[in-house]
Amino acid sequence: MPEGDSIWRAAARLHSALAGHELTRCDLRVPRFATSDLTGRTTLEVVPRGKHLLARFEGGLTLHTHLGMDGSWRIFPAHGTWHGGPEHEIRAVLGTTRHTAVGYRLPVVELLRTADESRAVGHLGPDLLGPDWDAERAAANLLATPGRPLGEALLDQRNLAGIGNIFKSELCYLAQVTPWTPVGDLPDPATTTVRLAAAAHRLLRANTGDRGTRNTTGIHRRGQELFVYGRARRPCLRCGTPVREAPQDERPTYWCPRCQSGPTP
Numbered sequence: 452m453p454e455g456d457s458i459w460r461a462a463a464r465l466h467s468a469l470a471g472h473e474l475t476r477c478d479l480r481v482p483r484f485a486t487s488d489l490t491g492r493t494t495l496e497v498v499p500r501g502k503h504l505l506a507r508f509e510g511g512l513t514l515h516t517h518l519g520m521d522g523s524w525r526i527f528p529a530h531g532t533w534h535g536g537p538e539h540e541i542r543a544v545l546g547t548t549r550h551t552a553v554g555y556r557l558p559v560v561e562l563l564r565t566a567d568e569s570r571a572v573g574h575l576g577p578d579l580l581g582p583d584w585d586a587e588r589a590a591a592n593l594l595a596t597p598g599r600p601l602g603e604a605l606l607d608q609r610n611l612a613g614i615g616n617i618f619k620s621e622l623c624y625l626a627q628v629t630p631w632t633p634v635g636d637l638p639d640p641a642t643t644t645v646r647l648a649a650a651a652h653r654l655l656r657a658n659t660g661d662r663g664t665r666n667t668t669g670i671h672r673r674g675q676e677l678f679v680y681g682r683a684r685r686p687c688l689r690c691g692t693p694v695r696e697a698p699q700d701e702r703p704t705y706w707c708p709r710c711q712s713g714p715t716p
């Protein structure tokens with residue numbers, strides 16, 4: 452599933468292609484909004500909110516989409532050939548005289564009043580890459596359920612919005628605890644959760660560029676961009692111990708059994 456940094460980049464690409472231009476084509480291929488037409492409206496902006504995308508149009512309307520596990524928005528020249536999946540996987544098309552934005556495999560396509568956006572994203576915690584970012588509030592949200600495993604708490608978008616499975620594993624590694632460690636069992640939980648939230652913000656912000664490869668280690672050699680995620684049975688970059696993998700909430704989770712203390716499956 453795309454994480455907050457990927458959604459931020461997708462929003463930036465859509466904004467660059469559509470903002471300030473009148474729509475000459477609108478095709479929402481979901482039953483509820485199949486007859487809705489935004490043609491003739493100008494796109495005001497496209498902004499990310501956690502893992503959600505909000506395209507705002509004149510007249511007070513917003514197109515809310517979510518990429519889910521494998522959705523994507525692709526940008527093409529107005530009269531260019533589309534590629535990104537078969538025709539039946541297309542869920543939304545927004546076109547101008549210059550560009551066409553095509554949404555593939557989008558599990559959420561919803562047209563709503565801009566004034567009602569809170570119905571779609573109001574439940575989210577502080578956005579790691581948004582103007583509302585607040586590390587102390589995010590930390591307080593994490594601490595509200597002290598018995599919850601840290602990995603699960605970090606993935607809960609109601610606590611802080613933007614972390615996915617990759618950053619979850621990497622943040623737990625940086626905190627030197629396993630993802631199954633209860634939040635309340637962290638060393639000095641109040642201080643540690645604030646530091647974790649700040650580290651999450653720093654890592655996502657650092658990965659908003661278009662380098663193509665996500666990096667949390669600061670090492671730019673191939674295969675060493677991440678500390679533990681995707682490195683099962685490979686040596687830990689810090690101590691050389693083989694990294695382990697196990698599911699947490701049905702998602703592959705990685706940790707170093709030497710560098711990270713705490714419970715494991």
